[in-house]
Amino acid sequence: MIEREAHHASVAVVIPYYQRKTALLRRAVESVASQSELTATQVRVIVVDDGSPLPPAGDLAELRLPDHLTIEIVARANGGAGAARNTGIIHALALGCTHLAFLDSDDHWAPSHLSAALSALEDASFYFANSMHDEVPSFSYFKAMKDRRGDGLITGAEAFDLILDECVPHTSQVVYRLAAFADIRFDETMRRTGEDHLFWLTIASRGAALAYSSQIMGHRGSGISIYREALAWDSPTFIPRLLDAFRFRSLVAARFGLTAAQARVNSGHRQRAADEIAFALARRALHSPHTVAREVKQVLRVGPALWRAIAAAIPRLPLIRRRMVNA
Template identity: 35%
Template sequence: MDPNSSVNVAVIIPFFQRERGVLQRALRSVAAQTLMPTIAMTVFLVDDGSPVPVSEEVEAFDIPAPHQLVILKQQNTGPGGARNCALDNIDPAHFDFVAFLDSDDEWLPCHLSQALISLGDEFDFYFCDHTRFDTKQSWFDDLDVTTAWKNSRETYLRQLDDRDSVFIVDPDDLFLGLLKEYLSQTSTVVFRFPNHSGLRFDTELRNAGEDHLFWLSLASSSCAVISFDSNVYCGKGVNIYYSAFDWNLKSSVDRYGYLVLFYLKIRSKFPLNAAGQSINNDNIRIFSRTYSYLFFRLFFKGKFPNISVTKTILHKSIYIVLLMPLNFIISAISGLDKRRSW
C-alpha cells in the first residue's frame, strides 16, 4: 500500500445495548487508532432499536478530524441486519476497506493500521486473534485449527513479511478451517470493500451463523491474511453467544435451530469437496440432535418453543424435522444435558 495515497475505511458498529457506557468504550478505541494522516475513517453507527438511546452514548464523543461519525437508525433486525444497513450506505467508489466492531468490543490502538499494512494491495480478507473478558487465554489458543496451524506453520502458513505473527493462509485450508470452527470474531475482521461490495449478511440467520456465513463467502472468493496478535478485546454486553449457554431460554433453542439452518445453507451455497462435506454433515448431525433435544426439553417443561425456526428448517430439509423426536430420544439416552456436547 502506497503510504502517500489516501485510504478511506468504513467502520461498522451495530448498536443494541441495555447497559450505558458500553458503546463509549468501543468508540474511544476507534478514536485512539494510530493511523497515517492519509487514512480516514468514517464510523457508521447503526442504532438497531437499542433500549439505550444512541444519542446518550455519543453525546460526549468527539471523533478527531479527518474522521467522521455517521448515525443510522432502524427498527431492530439483529446484528446482521444492522450491518447490512451500514453496508447499503457505503459507496464502493469512495471506501477502500470495511472494518467491523461490535459495540461491546474494543480495538487496540494498532489494530486498524496492522490490518491495512497486512492487506496491502494484494489481499482482501484479514482477521486477527483476540482476548475476551471471561478468559486469560486468547481465542486462537483455544481453537484446534489455529493451534494446528501454529504448530505446523510450514504446512499451513506462509509468513507475510518480517513480522513473525502475520501469515498468508491457503484459501482451501482457510475455508475448511472456518467450516470446523469459528475462527474470525467479527470485531477482528477487515476486508477490501470494492471487490465484495455486493456481499451481505444473511438476515434469515438472525441469532446464529450470519457472520460466519459472511466470512466463509469472503474466504471462498479471496486470499486472506491472519494475525496471531491479539489486537482486539471482546467485552460483555448484549451477546447472543453467551445467552446460548442457558438451555432454559427460548433464545438458546432458537440459536441451535439457526445453527442447523446455517450448515444447511453451507451445503447448498458452496461446492464442498469430500473433506468439506464430511465436516459439514457432522455439524448438521450434531446441531440437529442438540436442537431436537432442547426443543422437546423446553416443551416438556411447559414452555412452547419458537415454531417459526422449525418451519424454516422444514423448508430446507423435511428429513431433519421428521427425525427430531428420534434425535431427542438419542440425546436424552446419551446424557446430552450432562455432557453439554455440541
C-alpha cells in the same frame, strides 16, 4: 499482487448498536479514535442504531475526535446485527470507502489494530486478528489457529476448509477491502448464529487469501449479545439458536459445491445441531412442558430434513447429554 493503497485508504468502521448500558459505545468509539499511525487515513465511523432501547447519542456526546475521523448515526428499524451491518455496508459503499471494519458496540480495539490490518491488506483482501474473550485469547478455542504465531496468510482453499469447520474470525476483528466483496451481505434470516459464519465462508469460497494476526488486537465486551444469551439451556432462545445453526449448515450444503470431505464435515455439524435440538426438546418436556408445543411448531416449520435428523438423534440422547454437559 494487490495494488498498494494503504496510505490513501478510507476506512468505514461499522458499529451495529443495540444496548441498554451506557458508556459501552463510547469506549468502543474511543478505541477507534485512539488508533495509531492513521493520520493519513480517513476513518468514517458508522453507528447503525438498530432500534436500540438506549439511544446512541448520549454516549457520543462531547467526544474529542482526531481530524481524520468522523462519526454519523444511521437509524433503522430493529432487524438484528446482520441487518444493521448490511445497512452499514451500503452506507460505506455510498461514501466510497476503500476498506471496511466491523466493531461490536461493546467491544474495543487495541491501538494498532487498523494500522496492522491495512498493512496486511497490501497482500490480501481480508484480514482478521486475535482478541481476548473472557480473558482467554480467542484463537485458543480453535484447533486450526491455537498453534499459529505472529502474522501470516492462509490460501483461499485452506481458508474455506478452516472456516467450514470453525467460525474462526470474530466479527469485531475483521477488516477487508470493500471493493473486493462489495456484493456480499449478511443473511438477515439468521439472527442468533450463522450469519457471520456464512459471510466469511462466502469470501473464502472466492479463493481470496486471508491475512491474520495472532496478536491480541481487541477485547470483547459484556453488553447485549443475542448469541451469548441463547447459550443457556433454559433460555427461550436456546432452541431458536440451534435452528439457525441447522439452517446455516443446510444453506452451506445448498450454496457451495462441497467436496465429499467438506460435505462430511458440514453434515456432521448439521447433525450436531439436530442432536442438541432433540436434547433440548426432551429436556423441555420434562422441566417446562408448557413450552414444548410452541417449540415443536418452530421445529416443524424448518422441514423434513430436520425431522429426520432429530429422529436419528433420539436413540443417542444419553450420549448427547453427556457430550453437552462436558462441552
